[in-house]
Amino acid sequence: VDISTSISGTTLPNVFFNASGVWCQHEDELQAMVESHSGALITKSATLAPRQGNPSPRYLPLPLGSISSMGLPNEGYEYYLRYACSFNYSRTKPLFISLSGLSLGDSVKMVEAFVAADLPCMLEINFSCPNVPGKPQLGYDFEAMDAALATLAPLIKKPFGIKLPPFFDIAHFDLVAAVCQKYSNLAFLTCVNSIGNGLAIDFETETALIKPKDGYGGLSGAMILNTALANVNAFYRRLPDKQIIGVGGVASGKEAFLHILAGASAVQIGTQLMEEGPAVFERLNKELAEIMAAKGYNTIEDFRGRLKTL
Numbered sequence: 143v144d145i146s147t148s149i150s151g152t153t154l155p156n157v158f159f160n161a162s163g164v165w166c167q168h169e170d171e172l173q174a175m176v177e178s179h180s181g182a183l184i185t186k187s188a189t190l191a192p193r194q195g196n197p198s199p200r201y202l203p204l205p206l207g208s209i210s211s212m213g214l215p216n217e218g219y220e221y222y223l224r225y226a227c228s229f230n231y232s233r234t235k236p237l238f239i240s241l242s243g244l245s246l247g248d249s250v251k252m253v254e255a256f257v258a259a260d261l262p263c264m265l266e267i268n269f270s271c272p273n274v275p276g277k278p279q280l281g282y283d284f285e286a287m288d289a290a291l292a293t294l295a296p297l298i299k300k301p302f303g304i305k306l307p308p309f310f311d312i313a314h315f316d317l318v319a320a321v322c323q324k325y326s327n328l329a330f331l332t333c334v335n336s337i338g339n340g341l342a343i344d345f346e347t348e349t350a351l352i353k354p355k356d357g358y359g360g361l362s363g364a365m366i367l368n369t370a371l372a373n374v375n376a377f378y379r380r381l382p383d384k385q386i387i388g389v390g391g392v393a394s395g396k397e398a399f400l401h402i403l404a405g406a407s408a409v410q411i412g413t414q415l416m417e418e419g420p421a422v423f424e425r426l427n428k429e430l431a432e433i434m435a436a437k438g439y440n441t442i443e444d445f446r447g448r449l450k451t452l
C-alpha cells in the first residue's frame with residue numbers, strides 16, 4: 143500500500159494514524175488499518191485481562207464531535223502481544239501498542255512481556271483513561287505519573303510514549319513537562335485523550351444520551367480541537383527533545399495542518415475515523431498535500447512548530 147503522498151516531486155511522509163481505541167480492538171479492524179492509507183496503526187489500550195467494557199449505548203456522535211464511555215473494552219494484552227509477534231514488520235507502516243494497566247503492577251506485567259518479546263513495535267502507555275468507574279486517571283495525579291514513569295521507563299529501555307489527558311492550566315503544563323523531562327527514553331507524548339466526564343443530554347426525552355456513569359463520558363472531535371492544539375503546542379514548547387503526536391478534532395487536512403503548525407510530528411484520528419472509516423486516511427493525506435502545495439511547503443518540517451504569535 144502506498145503510504146506516502148507525493149507532491150511537487152517530493153514524497154511526503156504519511157503523518158496520519160488511528161487514535162488508540164478506534165478501529166483497533168480486533169484483528170479484522172487492525173488489518174483494515176494495515177490496508178488503509180494510514181501511515182501507522184495503534185492497538186486498543188490493553189489491560190491484563192480481557193474486558194467487556196461499559197454497557198451500551200456507550201458511544202455517540204454529537205453535532206460538534208462525540209461522547210463516549212467505552213470502559214476499556216479489549217481482548218487482554220496477550221491478544222495484542224500475539225498480534226505484535228505475528229505482525230509483518232517488513233512493511234514500512236509502524237505498529238504502536240497501547241497499554242492501559244488498571245494498576246502499576248498490571249502495567250509492569252504487560253510491559254515486561256512486551257520487552258521480553260523484543261519486538262519493533264512502539265509502546266504508548268495510556269495515562270488517561272477517564273471511563274473506568276472508580277479509577278481516577280493517572281494523568282491528573284502528577285506524583286503517581288512520576289512514580290509510574292520511574293518504574294516503567296527503565297523497564298522499557300527503548301523509546302516509548304505516553305497518552306496524556308488534556309490539561310487546562312499553564313502550571314500543569316509546566317509540572318507535567320518537568321516530570322516527562324526526567325525520562326530520556328520517553329520519546330513522545332500523545333496529546334490529547336478525550337476531555338473526561340462530559341455530559342450529553344437529549345432535550346426531548348430529558349435523558350442522558352449514553353448509559354454508563356449516569357451519562358458522563360469523554361468528549362472528542364471538533365469541540366476539543368482548540369484544547370488539543372494548546373496541549374500539543376504547550377508540550378512542544380517545553381520539551382524540545384521529545385516528539386508530540388497530536389490528536390483531537392482532526393476532521394480534515396486543515397486541522398491536521400494546525401496540529402503540525404502547533405508542533406505535532408504525527409496526527410491521530412479518532413471521532414472522524416469512527417464516523418468515516420479507514421477511507422478517511424486517503425482523504426486526509428490528499429487534503430494536507432493540497433494545503434501544503436497551496437502554501438508553498440514541500441515538507442512537514444517546513445512548517446512544523448512554526449506557529450506565529452502576535
Ligand SMILES: C=Cc1c(C(=O)O)[nH]c(=O)[nH]c1=O
Binds near residue numbers: 163271
Ligand atoms: C483506554 C480507555 C479510554 C477510553 C475507554 O475505553 O473508555 N475512552 C477514552 O476516551 N480514552 C481512553 O483512554
